[in-house]
Amino acid sequence: MPRIAGRLLPVLLLAAGLALPASAVPAAALPASDPAATALAAGATAGARAGAVLETRIIGRSVEGRPILAWRLGDPTSPVKAVFLATIHGNEAQPARILADLRDGRPITGADVWVVPYLNPDGYQHHSRRNAAGVDLNRNFPVHWIRQFGSYDSGPSAASEPETRAIMAFLTEVRPRWVVSFHQPLDGVDQSYAKTRRLAHRLSRYLHLPLKRFSCNNGCHGTLTQWFNATQPGRAITVEYGARMTWRQKNVIGPRGLLRTIHARR
Numbered sequence: 001m002p003r004i005a006g007r008l009l010p011v012l013l014l015a016a017g018l019a020l021p022a023s024a025v026p027a028a029a030l031p032a033s034d035p036a037a038t039a040l041a042a043g044a045t046a047g048a049r050a051g052a053v054l055e056t057r058i059i060g061r062s063v064e065g066r067p068i069l070a071w072r073l074g075d076p077t078s079p080v081k082a083v084f085l086a087t088i089h090g091n092e093a094q095p096a097r098i099l100a101d102l103r104d105g106r107p108i109t110g111a112d113v114w115v116v117p118y119l120n121p122d123g124y125q126h127h128s129r130r131n132a133a134g135v136d137l138n139r140n141f142p143v144h145w146i147r148q149f150g151s152y153d154s155g156p157s158a159a160s161e162p163e164t165r166a167i168m169a170f171l172t173e174v175r176p177r178w179v180v181s182f183h184q185p186l187d188g189v190d191q192s193y194a195k196t197r198r199l200a201h202r203l204s205r206y207l208h209l210p211l212k213r214f215s216c217n218n219g220c221h222g223t224l225t226q227w228f229n230a231t232q233p234g235r236a237i238t239v240e241y242g243a244r245m246t247w248r249q250k251n252v253i254g255p256r257g258l259l260r261t262i263h264a265r266r
């Protein structure tokens with residue numbers, strides 16, 4: 001009987017037009033014996049238990065078929081919308097902990113917040129910067145895209161990768177006022193764009209990170225923030241933590257500072 005109830009619950013909720021709670025993400029959506037998927041599933045359960053999660057959505061799938069999950073927190077009626085992203089580079093996963101803390105913690109008020117802790121789940125699984133096709137997703141967006149190779153392989157064409165297209169569609173639909181994209185290990189908040197200068201100053205102050213200018217080694221081409229800032233009304237910014245984040249950065253300063261930056265609280 002419990003098994004039947006478990007299977008029916010998501011269907012009934014959908015039929016009622018209700019958001020799917022995190023715990024109701026179908027097990028079949030998550031590949032078995034996959035550490036990345038297991039971590040995601042465990043997080044989903046924890047989020048549901050803590051009650052901060054309003055909705056869980058699979059926004060797309062990776063090259064190897066892993067789900068890219070987004071969690072909605074906060075107040076969905078708030079005009080203040082923010083999306084926090086991590087792990088677009090699979091080997092820069094420590095900031096995902098900040099987003100997990102927000103997801104698993106107390107309910108958020110004052111903003112409509114989405115978190116995507118693992119934008120590149122294949123790279124995370126394989127401890128690789130790039131996706132399973134060998135593409136650096138943060139060089140694959142269709143603004144100032146050029147063909148690049150090696151560690152910064154930009155893919156055969158702009159937006160060639162399913163992960164890139166998934167987050168583009170998601171951000172276009174949500175239309176957030178603010179997007180924060182987390183990386184490692186350059187330790188700073190990017191102040192390269194005039195459009196995001198005020199956001200950069202607030203993040204620098206509340207996350208306790210220095211203001212810097214990141215030039216993508218050789219001039220930026222096809223990055224997520226370039227695409228979003230050029231094509232969407234909102235503001236997108238890169239935040240880099242150091243190679244090793246402290247426990248306080250992950251669990252106290254990071255979550256609290258992010259909320260304070262967007263005038264939200266919990």
Ligand SMILES: [Zn+2]
Binds near residue numbers: 089092182183184
């Ligand atoms: Zn990075």
